[in-house]
Structure formats: structure tokens, C-alpha cells
Amino acid sequence: MKVLHVITGLGIGGAEQQLRLLLRHLPVESRVVTLTNPGPVAAGIEADGTPVTHLGMTGNRDVGALPRLARVVRQGGYDLVHTHLYRACVYGRPAARLAGVRRIIATEHSLGEAQIEGRPLSAGTRALYLASERLGTSTVAVSSSVARRLADWGVPPARIRVVPNGIETARFAFDARARRLVRGVLGVPRDAYVVGGVGRLVPGKRFDRLVRAVAAIPEAWLLLVGEGDRREELLRVARECGAAGRVLLTGACEDPPTVTSLGPSLPELLSAMDVFVSTSPDETFGLAVVEALAAGLPALYVACPAVDDLPPEAAPGARRIGGSVPELISALRGVRDARLARLPVPRAALRYDIARSAGQLMSLYDQAVHGGTPSPVK
Incomplete structure (x- = not known):
């Protein structure tokens, strides 16, 4: 054919x-x-x-x-x-x-x-x-x-x-060695609480709210993977909130990588995170959330049809949250205080x-x- x-x-x-x-x-x-x-x-x-x-x-x-x-x-x-x-x-x-x-x-x-x-x-x-x-x-x-x-x-x-x-589910398995290496390359302390996000840096993703929420948690770092025309605005927000040194924008990440790809792969970057957050209120699927779940991360999301279309037991590490800055702060503090270990790969990641x-x-x-x-x- x-x-x-x-x-x-x-x-x-x-x-x-x-x-x-x-x-x-x-x-x-x-x-x-x-x-x-x-x-x-x-x-x-x-x-x-x-x-x-x-x-x-x-x-x-x-x-x-x-x-x-x-x-x-x-x-x-x-x-x-x-x-x-x-x-x-x-x-x-x-x-x-x-x-x-x-x-x-x-x-x-x-x-x-x-x-x-x-x-x-x-x-x-x-x-x-x-x-x-x-x-x-x-x-x-x-x-x-x-x-x-x-x-x-x-x-x-x-x-x-x-x-x-x-997704190619097996590629996203948590890698402790990659976690240490990526944090070392990015200058993130080994014991830091790292919040992660993946997506285009555009207004609809509402990453500015995530920057403000992370800035309000002194021990938290933000690792954003993606590129877009709001990059400089997000960096400005981080500076205004006094969190410029804790907000890292890695740029776009081609996945799967090719032989010419530079920098850490997406699975390696996910291994460096402690919690994943999707702040976009309008998604057609929510692929980044599924990738995070495959990496064993707790995933907080405002909208994710991929998870919402399944029964709750298919993705026990995923939780729908409100998208305001106070709601994000509360949810991030809750994950931090729970001190969750890496989670098993849920049925949702295998289904997808x-x-x-x-x-x-x-x-x-x-x-x-x-x-x-x-x-x-x-």
C-alpha cells in the first residue's frame, strides 16, 4: 500500500x-x-x-x-x-x-x-x-x-x-542517571523541587501562571521545555517575581531525537523533574501529560482529554486542577509535601x-x- x-x-x-x-x-x-x-x-x-x-x-x-x-x-x-x-x-x-x-x-x-x-x-x-x-x-x-x-x-x-x-512508552522510563546528569548540566541542585512543563511558549499555554506559581515557592525550580514567541515575556515575569535564577527555558526538544540533536532528550528532561504541570485550558489530547505519566511523574493538568476520557484508575498519578495562580501554588505545595516517589507506569500510558x-x-x-x-x- x-x-x-x-x-x-x-x-x-x-x-x-x-x-x-x-x-x-x-x-x-x-x-x-x-x-x-x-x-x-x-x-x-x-x-x-x-x-x-x-x-x-x-x-x-x-x-x-x-x-x-x-x-x-x-x-x-x-x-x-x-x-x-x-x-x-x-x-x-x-x-x-x-x-x-x-x-x-x-x-x-x-x-x-x-x-x-x-x-x-x-x-x-x-x-x-x-x-x-x-x-x-x-x-x-x-x-x-x-x-x-x-x-x-x-x-x-x-x-x-x-x-x-x-508515545513510544518504553523510551520514557525514569532514568536516575539521566536525572543526575541533566540537573548537573542545567545547574539545578540535586535535592531541588523541580516543576516541569512541555509545550509551545504561546499565550494559550498560560505558562506565565506557572512561572508565578513556582516563584511563590522558594525551594521550587521550573524547567520549561519548548520554544515560542512568549519566551522573553516569561523570562521577564520570572525576573519581576524574583525567580529568574530558578526558571529555566531549555528551548524546543525534538522527539524522538536524531543524530544531530543537541542537548538532553525529552525523556531525560522528564527524569530531571519531580512533578509535571499542564496549564493549558484547551487541549485536543494532552500528549505531554501522557509522556509525563510514562516517566513516572505525578501530573497536574487543567485540561487533558487523554486522561479525562479514561476511568480514574487508569492514571492514578494524574489530577485535574484549577488554572489560577493560587490554585497552582496550592497543588504544587501538595505534591511537594507528599514527597511522592517515582510512580509505576499507569495503564493510561500503555493504552496510548x-x-x-x-x-x-x-x-x-x-x-x-x-x-x-x-x-x-x-
């Missing part, structure tokens, strides 16, 4: 790195087209052995990208086209149809409560999405929460399939192993290409 994946961009981000992980586990011949930004994840995908083509799209209204993409699809002789993220879905589905490919699957990674792929939800955004959705075979939601949002938007439930995001997700997706591919009865939404 030949599959073409079309994605909006390949900078470091959750959907982009999720595609890379899936490609490592899907037993099909694949190729990737990125509409824009062939960033570090593109290099990682190619290092793994999958070719990447940059379409060179110049903006949302670059309609010339449509025939260029259709030409790539036609020349490749693909059995199926799989699109990822809003812009790639809107352009990729009609391009596949123009090229004569009728088996089209789209994964919806980014439909939150108030935005989709970083753009506000609007009547026009919804209309364009639904118009292109009708051209596809099925739409994959990365969580049950996203499936419900798609149905509320007007996508027929019979066309929605849930294939959750996944990438091999399982790839198997579910492969079943959907087979149904689309070879026929058969679709599985119900679950």
Missing part, C-alpha cells in the same frame, strides 16, 4: 512529531508533503527513511498550491491520501480528488473548544472545513473529546473514527502506546482501500 501524508508544516509541534512517530510504526510505503515550513521534524522524518516534499505554499490563500499538490498525488500513484491539520485537510482532500484518489483519511489534531490550528473558530472556518470533509473517506479524531466536537460541528458521526495519539495507535490506523487504511465494515466510534 502506498500512502501520501499531507501536513501543514513540520516545525516542532505535537501533531508534527506525532506524524513522525506513526511513520516509524506503519507497515506501508509512505511519503510526506509539507505545505510550509520543512523544519526540524522534516529532517527527522527523512532521517528515519521517509521522503519529504516541500510544496512551498506562501499563505492560506495560495490557491496555486492546489494544482501543485494534485500533481504530486497523481505522479505518486498513491492508494490513499492522509491529511493532518486544518490547512492540509482543506487543500489536501480536494487535491486528492483532482488527482483521482478517492480514499482520503484526515486526522483532526487541533480542534479545541475555541480554536483550530491556532485560528479562532468561526462560521467561515467551519463551513470551509465541512465542505472539504465531505470529499474524504473518514475523519480521525485524536480523542473522544475531539470526536464529540467534530460531531457538534456537523461532521456525521458515522464518518468519525477515534485513533488516539501515542504508539504501536497500538498505528495498528488502529492501519485497520482503518485497510478498510478504506480494501473494503469492509468500519469500526464504530469508541
Whole structure:
């Protein structure tokens, strides 16, 4: 089976790195087209052995990208086209149809409560999405929460399939040696209480609240993994709160790493933490929380469909909290005072192993290409 994946961009981000992980586990011949930004994840995908083509799209209204993409699809002789993220879905589905490919699957990674792929939800955004959705075979939601949002938007439930995001669970096992080494490299005291967060440094993640909360706990350090346009603002907040020396921003971390990756890996950075916090109020899955749970960390979160869609016993180390600064301070002090040891890997982390997700997706591919009865939404 030949599959073409079309994605909006390949900078470091959750959907982009999720595609890379899936490609490592899907037993099909694949190729990737990125509409824009062939960033570090593109290099990682190619290092793994999958070719990447940059379409060179110049903006949302670059309609010339449509025939260029259709030409790539036609020349490749693909059995199926799989699109990822809003812009790639809107352009990729009609391009596949123009090229004569009728088996089209789209994964919806980014439909939150108030935005989709970083753009506000609007009547026009919804209309364009639904118009292109009708051209596809099925739409994959990365969580049950996203499936419900798609149905509320007007996508027929019979066309929605849930294939959750996944992680290479075993890679995130706690490593005591990595903990010592990373803390040494970063200049963090061995006995410090280290609060961690992972994500893009953008307003929607609300990391400024986490900085203020950590600043209020004198013995706490903050280790933030990610990059974005709010980096300098977060450093300024740390200085204003008198915690500049205890707030560390490591920059983006490509995961899985490649041979050219510099600095500690994400599993190593998680090993250096004592508690993980996700302050974002609007998530489509919450992959970083699942990674933290796989590393044996207690995880505090404001929104995480990946955990909320499961029974409480599947992730006993995870706890939903309020997102205000006082609530964050209280929750962090509670974890500190409990002096929790590293936790066992919960069932949630095993359920969201990438091999399982790839198997579910492969079943959907087979149904689309070879026929058969679709599985119900679950």
C-alpha cells in the first residue's frame, strides 16, 4: 500500500512529531508533503527513511498550491491520501480528488473548544472545513473529546473514527542517571523541587501562571521545555517575581531525537523533574501529560482529554486542577509535601502506546482501500 501524508508544516509541534512517530510504526510505503515550513521534524522524518516534499505554499490563500499538490498525488500513484491539520485537510482532500484518489483519511489534531490550528473558530472556518470533509473517506479524531466536537460541528458521526495519539512508552522510563546528569548540566541542585512543563511558549499555554506559581515557592525550580514567541515575556515575569535564577527555558526538544540533536532528550528532561504541570485550558489530547505519566511523574493538568476520557484508575498519578495562580501554588505545595516517589507506569500510558495507535490506523487504511465494515466510534 502506498500512502501520501499531507501536513501543514513540520516545525516542532505535537501533531508534527506525532506524524513522525506513526511513520516509524506503519507497515506501508509512505511519503510526506509539507505545505510550509520543512523544519526540524522534516529532517527527522527523512532521517528515519521517509521522503519529504516541500510544496512551498506562501499563505492560506495560495490557491496555486492546489494544482501543485494534485500533481504530486497523481505522479505518486498513491492508494490513499492522509491529511493532518486544518490547512492540509482543506487543500489536501480536494487535491486528492483532482488527482483521482478517492480514499482520503484526515486526522483532526487541533480542534479545541475555541480554536483550530491556532485560528479562532468561526462560521467561515467551519463551513470551509465541512465542505472539504465531505470529499474524504473518514475523519480521525485524536480523542473522544475531539470526536464529540467534530460531531457538534456537523461532521456525521458515522464518518468519525477515534485513533488516539501515542508515545513510544518504553523510551520514557525514569532514568536516575539521566536525572543526575541533566540537573548537573542545567545547574539545578540535586535535592531541588523541580516543576516541569512541555509545550509551545504561546499565550494559550498560560505558562506565565506557572512561572508565578513556582516563584511563590522558594525551594521550587521550573524547567520549561519548548520554544515560542512568549519566551522573553516569561523570562521577564520570572525576573519581576524574583525567580529568574530558578526558571529555566531549555528551548524546543525534538522527539524522538536524531543524530544531530543537541542537548538532553525529552525523556531525560522528564527524569530531571519531580512533578509535571499542564496549564493549558484547551487541549485536543494532552500528549505531554501522557509522556509525563510514562516517566513516572505525578501530573497536574487543567485540561487533558487523554486522561479525562479514561476511568480514574487508569492514571492514578494524574489530577485535574484549577488554572489560577493560587490554585497552582496550592497543588504544587501538595505534591511537594507528599514527597511522592517515582510512580509505576499507569495503564493510561500503555493504552496510548504508539504501536497500538498505528495498528488502529492501519485497520482503518485497510478498510478504506480494501473494503469492509468500519469500526464504530469508541
